[in-house]
Amino acid sequence: MSNYAVLRGASYTLAHTPDMVIHDGATQVTERVVNPDGDYLKELPKHLRSYEDAVKYAPNQAYIGNIDNEELKAVAFPWYENPTEITDRTGKYGEIMPEDEYYGLMQICDTFDLVELEAGFAADVKAKLAANGMFTDAQVAVLDKNANFTEESLAAVVADGGCGLYFNDKLVGVIKKAHDVDVNLSAHVMLENIASKATSVLSLLHLVRVTGIDPADIDYVIDCAEEACGDMNQRGGGNFAKAAAEIAGFSNATGSDTRGFCAGPAHALLNAASLVKAGTFKNVVVTAGGCTAKLGMNGKSHVEKGLPILEDCLAGFSVLISEDNGTDPVIRTDIVGRHTVGTGSSPQAVISSLVTDPLDAAGLKITDVDKYAPEMQNPDITKPAGAGDVPEANFKMIAALGVKKGAIEKKDLGNFIVEHGMKGWAPTQGHIPSGVPFMGPCRDMMLDGSIKRAMVIGKGSLFLGRMTNLFDGVSFVIEANNGQSEGGSGVSEEEVKCLIANALKDFAAGLLAQ
Amino acid sequence: MDLENQKRVKEFYDQYGADQLVVLVGAAEGEAGGLAAETVALGDPTFAGCLAGVSLKLPCYHICEPEIKEEIDEAVYDEQISMMEMVLDVDDICDEMNAIREQVAEA
Missing domain, CATH: 3.40.47 (Peroxisomal Thiolase; Chain A, domain 1)
Incomplete structure (x- = not known):
């Protein structure tokens, strides 16, 4: 009887990553293999949106909570032709982070020194992240370790199997491979996983802002993204949930990963609500970061039809499920x-x-x-x-x-x-x-x-x-x-x-x- | 059409031959159904899969087309398909599928 778990709040975040569309989206990566000199890859850069355009885009503003569904409905379709007047990157549920800051966040989320950023770029990003207000001084100070990295040193890492991080088409950082032989720890996989972790962390931080919960009160975190982390002996070992909870400062939480392709979040929410209803935990967070492979997934159709590349953002969300407070749904x-x-x-x-x-x-x-x-x-x-x-x-x-x-x-x-x-x-x-x-x-x-x-x-x-x-x-x-x-x-x-x-x-x- | 599906269609074609095969699609839109039909009949128009430049000339129908509906037990159709029949633009789908079959006939 009764005593259901309640929905205490949710956060939604985006990271606008147009350069990652080109370098890390699966459609583009595949095209570079099968048709490297084709028109698509030549045309693609002309169709990328600016950060300002991504912020004004009505569905993005709906995602972070600055407009509701009725207001979205009132915007003439197609929405890419009818931007809103909103220039606010932050909404009641979260924010739209620009690509340079996002690379900084990836470094904050990297605990194995796999991310390196060019020194000048890192200094700029550090100042921006400090101004963002979502990060601690210690987190922002992580970017201080880039003082010796130059464009040349980064290019050498890329030549050695690393993945480049680009901003306005310029090499500004790298993700190094985490193992010489193991493909599960290759630079490409590490980039996908750190990217997923970083968007999850951004959402977790906003969840704390949105709900006002003390991070120390969170007992358990369930990650329901679609990536897998592990090594050659346990390819999907996990655990994104605990890794993200660590960076978000949920010091009393443990967690685990739940997978089910696109159904993953619904499975995870059921698990969370059941754990709370059973009395096992009081506060459970369900979280997921974004997927670099899906950037520009439908890019060929969009370019062919003269549209901007609309799949230019990594997305994340977090949901707090708590014991019944008599108020929340x-x-x-x-x-x-x-x-x-x-x-x-x-x-x-x-x-x-x-x-x-x-x-x-x-x-x-x-x-x-x-x-x-x-x-x-x-x-x-x-x-x-x-x-x-x-x-x-x-x-x-x-x-x-x-x-x-x-x-x-x-x-x-x-x-x-x-x-x-x-x-x-x-x-x-x-x-x-x-x-x-x-x-x-x-x-x-x-x-x-x-x-x-x-x-x-x-x-x-x-x-x-x-x-x-x-x-x-x-x-x-x-x-x-x-x-x-x-x-x-x-x-x-x-x-x-x-x-x-x-x-x-x-x-x-x-x-x-x- | 999904690259893996193209591969499977090609394998069935090699195994059974064009005379023994009909490709049945369940696409939600006429355009998508037409693209699938074009792929298995005239070749992959996106030039991404193994059917790029390969004309198998396989007959292709949508599950909601009358020719197929007639072949299926009424009770099964009602239980499995009738909801989608109400949702889909069946006329548009039939037009697209017919157009491709006509192209194949003329080719």
Whole structure:
């Protein structure tokens, strides 16, 4: 009974990394191998956005919390043609960090002296990070170790298998390989992992700012990004969570990594809410950093159609799940959808297992959920790439299932999508768009009373790992806190209704059996 | 079309031959369905996969096209596909798929 874990806050951060698009995005890395002299690589640099343009971009401002979904909806589409007037890099959930500062943050997050920055560049970045206000003096002082690094010394490291860090097309830093032979510790892998850790750390620091929690009060951290860290003897050994918690100063926390492709965050949030509800821990943080490989993932389509490269930011998020305080929205760990081994892979089977099955079991209708948060990819990015409007497709599927279930009329399908859906705003960084971008706005909307119930849906393409052909997904419901659950004695009106409905269902089944 | 899928289609083609194969796609949009059909019939238009410059001329249909729907048990179709049929722009998908098949016929 009751005593659910609550959603105490969420942070969202971006790092604008246009040079990393060129050097580290998988599409571009592949192109350099198969078609090094092709037009795409020649054209690409002309399509990169400035930091100022990335800040003014409406979906980015929605991600860090300076505009809400209604305000985003009011911006004329395509959004890349209609920038906002907002020049503020910080929002209520987080910030958009420029590339030079981000390289400095990568060095702060590097505990093995693998990151080296050119001395003058490092001095500039140090001053900027000090002014940012998010970092301690000791963290900023990490950049002092670059005094002897020159462009020549950095170039020598690159020639020896290191990865260059570029700013405005100039070599300003390197990531060294961490082992001479082990590919799991190559410079490329270390760059991906330190980049993921750094965006996670930035989000953790903002989570502390957003929620006001004392970092010492955090018991456990779960990382749910899509990278793996380890060496040749244990390739996915981990643990990003504890590594990031260390830099963020969560001195009393331990943690672990949870993986599930794009469904990872939903799995991690379920784990976190369950750990809190069980009383194992009081404060659990779910966190993830960004993915350099996905930078410019749809770049070819964007360049071909004359668009800017819109996948130019690494993204991160952190969510704080805590014991019930009677105020914050509750995570209903008893209304959970699961795509099981036996579910099947047709979209109808997937959506039924994640949406209608758990709602049916709880005695709820599709229309009883005010907002659904499936994959919230920004359609500005996906539509020109031929992938359509992903959130809208999900809302259409949920609505169509509602029609099949008789919960809504077919003519009301369009209204359902508007009322129960949202415009997507998340960067296409795999795990980042998957339900979790709504955790922050969801809390705000429940606290101000504009919605009462939401469903977060995470879906993952497991087959990409070639271990199984299966798809995956989990979902759960978040509800406004009725203040009665504290102490475990309160039963909500909805629960009473649900209990009565289930009792009547059992009674009817008994009669039929006779 | 995904590079790995191109490889698998090519392997099936080599194993069974064009007469024994139909490629069935489930793309969410006409354009994506058409691209897949083009890839397995005329060659990979992005020149990225193993079907670049390779014209297999395989017949390709979308799961929501009437020719395929007729072949499937009604109850199974209702349970597995009818929701997506309501969601997708089936007319647009059929137009795109027909256009590619016509191109193949003329080629």
